Amino acid sequence: MLRRLLRIVLALVAVGFLGYGLAQNWEETTGAVAAMSPWAVLGAFAAVLLGQFFMLVAWREILAGLGTRVPLRTAGRIMFVGQLGKYIPGAVWAYAAMMDLGRDHGSPPRRTFATISLGLVINIGVAISIAAATLWTLDAVRQAWYLVLLVPVIILCLHPKVLAWGLNLALRVARREPLESVLPGRTVVVAVAWTALGWFVYGIHIWLLSGRPDLYVIATGAYAFAWATGILTVVVPAGVGIREGALVLVLAPVIGPGPALAVAIVSRLAFTLADAAAAGISFLLGRQVPRSVPAYADQNGSGSTALTPDRNLSGSPEA
Template sequence: MVGLVALGFVGYGLTRNWAETEAALRRLSWWSIAGSVTAVMAGLGCMLLAWRAVLAGLGSRLPLPVAARVMFVGQLGKYVPGAVWAYAAMMELGRDHGAPPRRTFSATSIALVVSLGCALAIAAATLWHVVGRAWYLPALIPLIAVCLHPRVLAFGLNLFLRVARRDPLDRVLPGSALVQATAWTTLGWLVYGVHLWLPVADLGAGPVYPLATGAYALAWATGLLTVIVPAGIGVREGAMVLALAPVLDAPEALVAAVVSRLVFTFCDVAWAGLGFLLGRMAGRQESRASTYAAQ
């Protein structure tokens, strides 16, 4: 149900802003848009592997098709106003496949903190012209690094679960799982950089991959920290225009930002559809295996 509501919000947003979106698409060549879509699909795949590694480290190892269904169908909830719908949908889907809700909640929270830490580190390393204005973003890196210690994570999550009157975690996330998740997340962010670099280069900015990667990392982190806005809409674009200022004028930077939003929205829906189909196929295979075993 949350997924259907989210698709409604996605459709409404695209329809309302279609004139702006169409104008942005007309400015770019087909190859830069196709390459951008490919990069985001690959980057989201890396984030899936990172989240799955955390969930497995906490004790629930889901088959890859099932993990894709839980994560990407559930993630559509971020397009619904409010900060809880994606969590609620993922927890419910995880429960259907044997992952306790508290474990899915914890894995999603850890993966989000890891992603935020990687994004801030990349932005701080590449966007010297912005760091002075957004000093609070790199200042969060040491705090996130401390919070990523497995025992600190376990303490914080168990405290939240206790307040929410839920059972505590039954294990601490192993360091190996955290390292694996961080590696996949970092790779995902580096691939995400390609999705913005291609349209930025197409608009005449030249070979500015590090800047494009940092610009999207800053924009995403800013949008995430603005939790009252569904999926960081508007906030992300403003931060991206600011970060791209050294190489693009504001109107051209806005074109790149609008295309980035469109590509991510398309890929979120595409991965959700793919995850839904893969999850159903995996479920049918499990049912057939159970039937054969019973016979």
């Protein structure tokens, strides 16, 4: 109860600082929002949706590499509907919802848990790498140089053997059965590629909202930096307030405090609406799994089913 209260307080503090900055630059910010082209706002929303689609493809690739191959629409239902839990204080809700939805569609909870965790690690690694490569000349970002130290650690953790050990350790802590297979190295490379493509598309929405044709590179790095900062602040649900503050920190010296606040606010709104739209579309499209796809019993005999045969650590098919 105390931890939940602390999370709520921290979220309110973050939002309070954002509100204070908005109040201090109210006229400039509202003017910047009013000056935004409706087509730019609509384009930003479309870019967010497209970026989410690429992230979904990466997520599905990881799930398939771990032994459960599902149609893209089913993966979308598991990922997009389940991740709405991130708006509730505490990361456990999104995990629990996605694991439950995964079970409904043939993915054992341990595989869904591993897929979520690995997808998050890849996202953080790619986001920090992009931010470091695009924003190293900005003083505000150089002050957070220590975040770059996470990149080699994440690369090391993505080695199949290290990855299998880490995920099985997390599963033991969560009192789940260990994974039956090691994620192939090719799957990791493909997931990283799709994730990077998603981040480059996400950059388009900040670029459109900024109204500066010359700022695509900085816009991409700015959002990557802001997202990584928000997600690493685990006590605040969905990085509310933290992500916007980091985005303003990067963009304000380039386009001014008011326009930077306007971009941060509209960006958050675009992502919130895109989350809801993606969840709604995926819920409708993923309600049924094609009957022609065979189901296989889970290794532990719990009654969960997978849509492809499991493979053990030696690579041989499970009985």
